[in-house]
Amino acid sequence: MEEVMDFDQWILEHKIEITYWAVYDPETGKVNGIYPNESADEFKYKIKIDSEMGEAIGAGKISLTNCYIDLESDSLEIAEVKSLLKIDDVLHRIPDSCYQNIENPELIIKFNKDCLRFELSDKAKGKKRIHYSGDTIMNFYITEYNDPNQLVEKVTIQIDDLVRDAKIYNLILPAKFSIYTRRIFKNYLLINENN
Amino acid sequence: MKFGYLLITSNKGEIDYNKLAYALALSIKNTQKQGFDQVCLITDNLDSTKNFKSPWVFDQIIENKEYQGWDARSHMDQLTPFDYTVCLDVDMLFLNDCSHWVEYFIKNNNLFIANNAITYRNEIISEDYYRKTFTANGLPNLYSFYTFFKKESAEVIEFFNLQRSIFSNPIEFSNLFLTNHKPKVLGTDEAFSLASKILGHDNFNLDFPKIVHMKGQVQNWPWPADEWTDHVGFYFNKQGLKIGNFQQRDLVHYVNKNIITDEIISILEETAWKK
Numbered sequence: 001m002e003e004v005m006d007f008d009q010w011i012l013e014h015k016i017e018i019t020y021w022a023v024y025d026p027e028t029g030k031v032n033g034i035y036p037n038e039s040a041d042e043f044k045y046k047i048k049i050d051s052e053m054g055e056a057i058g059a060g061k062i063s064l065t066n067c068y069i070d071l072e073s074d075s076l077e078i079a080e081v082k083s084l085l086k087i088d089d090v091l092h093r094i095p096d097s098c099y100q101n102i103e104n105p106e107l108i109i110k111f112n113k114d115c116l117r118f119e120l121s122d123k124a125k126g127k128k129r130i131h132y133s134g135d136t137i138m139n140f141y142i143t144e145y146n147d148p149n150q151l152v153e154k155v156t157i158q159i160d161d162l163v164r165d166a167k168i169y170n171l172i173l174p175a176k177f178s179i180y181t182r183r184i185f186k187n188y189l190l191i192n193e194n195n
Numbered sequence: 196m197k198f199g200y201l202l203i204t205s206n207k208g209e210i211d212y213n214k215l216a217y218a219l220a221l222s223i224k225n226t227q228k229q230g231f232d233q234v235c236l237i238t239d240n241l242d243s244t245k246n247f248k249s250p251w252v253f254d255q256i257i258e259n260k261e262y263q264g265w266d267a268r269s270h271m272d273q274l275t276p277f278d279y280t281v282c283l284d285v286d287m288l289f290l291n292d293c294s295h296w297v298e299y300f301i302k303n304n305n306l307f308i309a310n311n312a313i314t315y316r317n318e319i320i321s322e323d324y325y326r327k328t329f330t331a332n333g334l335p336n337l338y339s340f341y342t343f344f345k346k347e348s349a350e351v352i353e354f355f356n357l358q359r360s361i362f363s364n365p366i367e368f369s370n371l372f373l374t375n376h377k378p379k380v381l382g383t384d385e386a387f388s389l390a391s392k393i394l395g396h397d398n399f400n401l402d403f404p405k406i407v408h409m410k411g412q413v414q415n416w417p418w419p420a421d422e423w424t425d426h427v428g429f430y431f432n433k434q435g436l437k438i439g440n441f442q443q444r445d446l447v448h449y450v451n452k453n454i455i456t457d458e459i460i461s462i463l464e465e466t467a468w469k470k
Contacts, residue, residue, distance in 0.1 A: 086425040093428075099458040146432040146462075149440050 020054025021046040024069045031067040034058055091148055092183040094140075097191045106185035107162075109140075112193040114173065116142075118157055119166035124185065138162075138184060145176035152177060159184075198297060199233030199254065199277040202285050203267050206240040210452045213243045216285040218455045220252040221463035223289050225470060231294035237274050239263065249464055268383050269362045272344060272355040284340035286455075287406075287448045290436055296404050297343070305348040308387055309341035310399045312408035313445065314415055315427065315438040324412040331376035334388040335397075340448050341404055342387070358390040407447040409438070422451060429454045433466055 021040035024031045024047070034057050040046050047069060056062045094109060095102055106124035110117040118140070136159045144150035153171050161167060179190055200223055204212035213236070220234040235255040238244065244256055255276055262270050271282040279301050300307050312320045323330045344351045361368045365381035368389060378385050391399070411420035420426050427439035429449070436443040449455075 087428050088425070091428060096458070099456065099461075144432070147430045147434070147437060148428065149430070149437060 018051060018054070020049050020051055020058075022049050022054075022067065022069065026071075029069045029071050031064060031069060034064070089183045091180050092188065093146070093148075094179045094181060094188040094190045097189055098195060100189075102187050102189045105187040105189035107188045108191060109179060109189070110191045110193055111173075114170055116155070116169045116171055116173075117166055118155070118162060118169075120162045125163055136184065138181060141180045142171070142173060143178050143180060144174065146178050148178070148180045196279065196301070197233070197277050198231060198279040198281075198301065199235055199275075201235050201237065201271060201275045201277065201280045201282040203237045203259075203271060203274065203282065204239070204285055205263055205267055206238065206243060207263070211243060212285055212452075213238055213240060214460070215452060215455055217244075217247050217252065218460055218463055219283065219285055219287055219289070221249070221460070221467050224252050225463065225466045226289045226292055228292055228294045231297055233277065235276055237267065239267075249467060252467065266362065268339070269355070269359050269386065271342065272346065272351055275346060278346050280344055280346065282339075282342045282344075284448060286450055286452055287340065287446060288436065289446055291444050293404065293446060299403075300343040301345075304343060304398070305345045305350040306354055306396070307343040307401075308337040308339060308391065308399055309404050309406055310335065310337050311402065311405045312338055312413075312448075313405050314413065315407055315409065315441050315443065315447075316415070317441075317445075318415055320408060320413045320415075322413045322415065325410060328373055328376045328378040328385055329388060332373045333392070334373075334385070335391050335399060337384060337388045337391060337399065338406065338408070339383040339387045341406060341446070354390055354394060354396070357393060358386045361386040361389055405445045407438075407443060407445050409448060409450045424451050424454060431459055431462060433462060 018036045021035045021043070022031045023033045023035055023040060023043045024045050026045045034049070034054055035043070035046070036054070053062070057064055057067065104121065104123055106121055108119050108121060110119070138157050138159065140155040140157070141148060141151055142153040142155065144152060152173060155169055155171075157167050181188070200220075202216040202219060204216050206212050216236050216238075220236070223232050223234055233254045234252060235257065236244070236253045237257050237259045239259055241256065241258050244250060244253070250256070257274070257276070259267060259274060262274075267274070268282070271280070275282070279297070281297060281300075314320060326336065328334065329336055344355075361381065362383075369377045369381060372389055372393070373381075373385075409423050411423040411426070414420065414423060414426075416426065418426075428437075430437040436447065438447075
């Protein structure tokens with residue numbers, strides 16, 4: 001007697017794995033297209049991306065125009081430029097090195113005695129491609145510890161100024177404080193050298 | 196009379212529930228008055244409790260390998276070492292002394308399950324986004340995250356026996372009692388509410404305890420919110436807790452497990468050490 005195939009079982013066993021490739025411009029890092037499997041063979045500059053990201057870009061959930069390849073990172077990745085939607089993007093608390101190990105922060109703030117020193121990391125300075133205009137203003141809100149509702153000081157810096165040199169401010173601050181900012185870079189770090 | 200808070204954890208997934216329980220126990224020690232600050236942890240993983248700097252915040256730690264996951268919570272009446280117990284979800288924080296609630300329950304109730312949930316802006320939650328089963332089937336709107344009971348009272352034994360039957364036979368009970376809207380998963384809240392309805396418990400209508408319930412879709416925001424932490428900040432320091440710019444005074448059920456960082460733990464520990 002002929003055995004009737006269970007289609008649901010068959011489709012489960014024959015799952016087609018799609019490998020997605022992001023094809024990019026090596027000068028700017030801009031992603032030009034997402035290609036599945038062998039269709040990317042003809043391109044020289046490409047990286048493999050996970051299927052979730054590939055499908056999200058394909059479905060238009062992530063705009064292709066917002067996608068770049070981070071050429072400076074050890075492992076190539078898609079750097080999506082997000083719109084400011086989350087509270088952590090608008091009011092990002094700069095993590096303290098005591099509690100969080102942030103790898104490769106772009107902007108480091110060192111606190112020593114009453115001095116706050118803002119500096120861009122060598123990696124951030126040496127970027128071939130900066131997504132932010134040099135006259136972009138960065139506001140740093142120095143607040144009571146873990147409470148942005150209580151402002152103590154405000155520091156404003158242009159990115160251009162930081163690219164040239166570190167900026168140092170002498171301020172009278174409480175023993176414990178936090179620093180909040182609009183998130184422009186991916187990673188920030190506060191190092192309290194008084195601890 | 197021996198009263199205490201019972202915290203039950205199951206540490207199978209990525210989340211360290213013992214760490215959340217530790218934060219809650221610290222907050223209990225920091226805020227509740229003597230005699231109302233006993234804490235017992237029931238856990239299936241004793242190892243992670245050995246790293247705590249102040250394990251003394253748990254007056255008892257009991258290993259439980261018999262009941263796993265949510266199932267353990269349905270046995271809270273059998274697992275508790277206390278005469279009078281409040282069993283809490285571990286993703287909660289006390290910010291003020293709530294001992295007077297317990298004093299009231301000990302005098303007046305054998306069993307009490309919270310039914311007042313509020314937003315972080317102190318508004319009563321009327322949205323049923325997560326509770327369609329309750330609305331459609333006329334279940335009492337109970338939250339098992341705060342459950343008071345007197346051990347071995349007849350009312351409590353009857354309630355928990357029925358609740359365990361519901362929990363063990365979710366399809367049968369759903370088909371019989373929840374026909375207007377069957378839950379995808381029959382959880383502790385549904386089981387408690389259904390047991391309460393079947394047994395005719397209707398004495399849960401008090402104005403307290405008021406619990407800030409931080410699920411994204413019930414914050415009365417005019418936009419959808421999967422994660423509340425994407426929309427407002429969680430600002431905890433020794434002066435207390437602000438969510439956004441609202442000072443919190445009630446018991447907070449924060450739901451998002453990632454907000455209990457090592458830094459939050461250290462703030463709670465420092466307060467406990469200086470008390």
